[in-house]
Amino acid sequence: MSEAVQLATKVPVTLLTGYLGAGKTTLLNRILSEDHGKKYAVIVNEFGEEGIDNDLVIDADEEIFEMNNGCICCTVRGDLIRILGGLLKRADQLDGILIETTGLADPSPVIQTFFVDDDLRDRLALDSIVSMVDAKHFLDTVDNEHECEEQVAFADIILLNKTDLVDEDGQSAVEKKIRQLNQFAKVHKTQKAGIDLNQVLSRGSFDLKRLIEIEPGFLEENPDDHEHDDSIVSVSLRTSKPVQPDKFSSWMREFIRDRGVDVLRTKGILALDGQEQRYVFQGVHMVMDSDWGKAWQPEEKRESRLVFIGRNLNATELENAFTACTST
Amino acid sequence: MNVQVTDDPRAIGVEVLSPLVQSQQLDLPANATDCAFSSCGTICAVSLGDGSISLFEISDSENSAAPKVTTVNDKLHHVAAVGIQSLGSDFVSIGQDGRAVWIDSSAPENSRILFEFPGAWIESIAVSEDSGLIALASGHRCVVVDRQGDVHLDADVGSTISDLAFDAVGRRLAISRYDGVTTATPATGELDLQLDWKGSHTGVSWSPSGRYIVTATQEKELHVWDLVTLQDFRIGGYPRKCHQMVWSAKDEILACSGADVITAWSFAGTGPAGRPPVEIGFVFGGTVSAVAAHPEKPLIAGGFSTGNVLVGATGKGEAVVAKAAGGSPVTCLAWSPTGTHLVAGNEAGGATLFTLADDLKVK
Numbered sequence: 001m002s003e004a005v006q007l008a009t010k011v012p013v014t015l016l017t018g019y020l021g022a023g024k025t026t027l028l029n030r031i032l033s034e035d036h037g038k039k040y041a042v043i044v045n046e047f048g049e050e051g052i053d054n055d056l057v058i059d060a061d062e063e064i065f066e067m068n069n070g071c072i073c074c075t076v077r078g079d080l081i082r083i084l085g086g087l088l089k090r091a092d093q094l095d096g097i098l099i100e101t102t103g104l105a106d107p108s109p110v111i112q113t114f115f116v117d118d119d120l121r122d123r124l125a126l127d128s129i130v131s132m133v134d135a136k137h138f139l140d141t142v143d144n145e146h147e148c149e150e151q152v153a154f155a156d157i158i159l160l161n162k163t164d165l166v167d168e169d170g171q172s173a174v175e176k177k178i179r180q181l182n183q184f185a186k187v188h189k190t191q192k193a194g195i196d197l198n199q200v201l202s203r204g205s206f207d208l209k210r211l212i213e214i215e216p217g218f219l220e221e222n223p224d225d226h227e228h229d230d231s232i233v234s235v236s237l238r239t240s241k242p243v244q245p246d247k248f249s250s251w252m253r254e255f256i257r258d259r260g261v262d263v264l265r266t267k268g269i270l271a272l273d274g275q276e277q278r279y280v281f282q283g284v285h286m287v288m289d290s291d292w293g294k295a296w297q298p299e300e301k302r303e304s305r306l307v308f309i310g311r312n313l314n315a316t317e318l319e320n321a322f323t324a325c326t327s328t
Numbered sequence: 329m330n331v332q333v334t335d336d337p338r339a340i341g342v343e344v345l346s347p348l349v350q351s352q353q354l355d356l357p358a359n360a361t362d363c364a365f366s367s368c369g370t371i372c373a374v375s376l377g378d379g380s381i382s383l384f385e386i387s388d389s390e391n392s393a394a395p396k397v398t399t400v401n402d403k404l405h406h407v408a409a410v411g412i413q414s415l416g417s418d419f420v421s422i423g424q425d426g427r428a429v430w431i432d433s434s435a436p437e438n439s440r441i442l443f444e445f446p447g448a449w450i451e452s453i454a455v456s457e458d459s460g461l462i463a464l465a466s467g468h469r470c471v472v473v474d475r476q477g478d479v480h481l482d483a484d485v486g487s488t489i490s491d492l493a494f495d496a497v498g499r500r501l502a503i504s505r506y507d508g509v510t511t512a513t514p515a516t517g518e519l520d521l522q523l524d525w526k527g528s529h530t531g532v533s534w535s536p537s538g539r540y541i542v543t544a545t546q547e548k549e550l551h552v553w554d555l556v557t558l559q560d561f562r563i564g565g566y567p568r569k570c571h572q573m574v575w576s577a578k579d580e581i582l583a584c585s586g587a588d589v590i591t592a593w594s595f596a597g598t599g600p601a602g603r604p605p606v607e608i609g610f611v612f613g614g615t616v617s618a619v620a621a622h623p624e625k626p627l628i629a630g631g632f633s634t635g636n637v638l639v640g641a642t643g644k645g646e647a648v649v650a651k652a653a654g655g656s657p658v659t660c661l662a663w664s665p666t667g668t669h670l671v672a673g674n675e676a677g678g679a680t681l682f683t684l685a686d687d688l689k690v691k
Contacts, residue, residue, distance in 0.1 A: 055406070055407050055424075058449075061467070061488065063487070063488055063506060065506055065507075065526075065527060065528050065546075066526075066527075067527075067546070067547065076528075076546070078488070078506060078528045078546070079488065081528070081546070082451070082488065082490070086408070086410070086424060086449060086451065089359070089361050089377050089408050089410055089424075090377050090378075090407065090408045090424070091357075091358035091359055091376065091377035091378035091408065091677075092377075092378070117546075118568055118569065119568075119569065
């Protein structure tokens with residue numbers, strides 16, 4: 001198949017996460033029942049609703065297996081490979097596929113599935129990780145539940161739902177916590193999961209060609225070192241000095257090899273020394289994807305940005321290591 | 329009738345014998361997922377992504393070497409039909425509507441539900457002409473029925489089943505699942521062997537001699553169990569996952585998809601360990617997506633992601649181009665019982681029916 005044909009037929013896949021009761025089912029029901037003229041399939045673990053087109057709701061069984069490829073954090077969802085392969089055999093072209101993870105699941109096996117399976121990569125494109133956050137209960141659960149924290153940390157898009165149940169100060173406190181965990185996600189405030197679906201679906205968050213800039217986080221401060229060692233933090237690094245490709249690649253290779261288990265997500269846009277084009281990359285744990293992005297325009301400030309989200313991240317150490325990559 | 333031009337520069341290393349292969353295009357209402365010929369060879373059935381089954385009746389044409397084709401399309405499944413197999417002159421299809429449907433090829437309107445898994449997908453089927461048994465799998469559950477629909481085995485193997493394969497005589501069944509293979513004997517209703525190898529096994533086949541069970545894995549390898557020595561080993565090096573495996577009828581050769589050539593491993597004598605495979609019919613930029621073994625001669629047909637269809641000899645590696653590149657990826661291939669015809673279904677909703685000369689030889 002030619003490259004052009006492949007691109008034209010890639011179906012976007014959205015991963016929907018969120019703690020129990022955050023409003024995932026409400027959003028899925030909207031997507032399945034509203035008259036938007038598009039056809040979406042939904043892969044769920046359990047779906048109680050009746051009166052929807054059952055052919056488009058498929059039960060997954062969460063069969064996770066480890067790849068025998070030596071990557072210690074590479075667990076993959078076998079059921080998704082099977083179910084998505086089955087959906088691709090259908091004659092009807094889908095406009096998109098949503099995968100709901102259970103309220104407690106770590107989404108990384110789902111994400112890694114898209115990186116490691118060639119058949120899925122050819123035909124599907126992981127579009128975005130969307131996390132629903134319950135504005136009322138988030139702050140009560142986030143410090144006690146790793147999964148609740150991880151779901152926010154992994155997200156590209158966050159729907160801060162049930163904002164009608166919380167006053168403005170309460171909402172600000174939730175947003176502040178979200179930004180500590182994740183500096184690059186787009187946050188939308190919603191009530192009853194009410195949002196223009198175009199803001200949620202087919203966003204191309206994993207498309208490196210569309211990674212033009214990392215939106216500046218709400219909170220531009222990195223966390224204090226040694227504060228809570230095992231809690232998730234988001235560390236943002238930037239520099240206006242040209243980055244030396246050899247130094248950067250050996251640092252990154254070593255860092256991801258040693259710390260990949262702790263690093264949930266990575267995104268970067270770099271101005272490499274002597275290169276016209278942006279160097280863009282992203283990763284989930286140890287799985288990394290990189291490409292050349294848009295060329296820097298003459299009037300643009302050649303600023304490199306790098307965001308790590310993970311556990312046991314020491315901002316000072318990372319800053320020093322990144323700065324070392326700019327010395328000639 | 330249309331004799332294909334076979335001097336396609338993308339098919340390299342291929343012996344061209346075009347006058348011996350004639351082809352004609354068949355229209356399908358949707359993408360082909362599987363195909364099969366009836367035992368009499370006059371009916372070809374293709375299962376489709378919209379739930380339809382297309383039946384092609386092939387009869388000799390007086391004025392041309394290409395046969396006359398009559399088509400019946402019947403939407404027997406509510407959602408995608410994903411597999412079809414022949415049993416005698418009839419067929420059994422399976423679908424994502426959870427149904428296995430018995431198709432009376434002389435009167436398709438009399439088709440009946442053979443077995444149903446309500447609200448689930450049936451994802452695999454295996455049949456045995458010798459024992460007359462039909463094995464079906466949905467989720468963790470494997471059910472073996474006869475043509476009346478009477479259940480001979482109903483077992484939960486504890487993990488999702490990816491594929492099924494009968495042994496040559498249809499007495500035992502290999503069931504691939506996560507972390508290995510379970511074998512079953514439908515006559516006793518028993519699960520007997522548990523063959524374990526960690527990981528996701530996506531397909532299974534049983535050698536004609538009964539000695540080897542081979543699985544394809546998510547890791548782009550084949551895993552082989554030798555039931556005589558009770559040893560198991562891996563065969564690696566595939567650039568893509570192997571989706572289809574077939575055994576050549578007479579010579580204990582396993583042909584596989586997943587590479588840019590058809591790989592043919594000889595399991596005769598001491599088996600494939602330490603011996604390279606015969607590589608048949610390289611297509612530049614293509615991946616073998618479907619394979620089928622000639623019922624009598626040592627020939628393998630391979631369909632490619634580039635749309636090519638080649639027929640090659642298992643012992644040598646040379647191949648005849650049956651169809652040049654173009655069109656969409658080949659998803660399924662089936663030979664008629666005497667090897668006179670070959671059908672190739674594709675993703676775009678077409679099929680090609682090939683008529684092969686009696687004296688077709690691959691040098």
